Amino acid sequence: MIDSNFIKIYTGNFAVVKRIAMELNTLNINPIIKDQAESAILGGFGGTLAPDFQEVFVHKDELERATEVINNITKELES
Incomplete structure (x- = not known):
């Protein structure tokens, strides 16, 4: 398994x-957005069961600040 410097911090809709x-x-944090459905379509495999499903990754060094952003946004959405 390849060791990555990026960590998944969120999974959700577009x-x-x-x-x-x-x-x-x-905050000058550049996230990587992974879209399984788009990757499958581009690879010629068609769509997935969850087409509105994406993942957000950030560099390990930015994890603490990124987690604060996630927590603030999810709290706001829950209220």
Whole structure:
């Protein structure tokens, strides 16, 4: 298994992931967004069962600040 310097911090729908990415970018954190459905389509395998499902990854060095952003956004969405 390859050791990665990136950690998955969130899994959810496109709208929330887009908001998280925007907030992280304002803090000069560049997230990696992984879209399983888009990858499958581009690979010629068709769609997935959850087409609105995306994952957000950040570098290990930025984990603490990124986690704060995730917590703030999810708290806001729950209220």
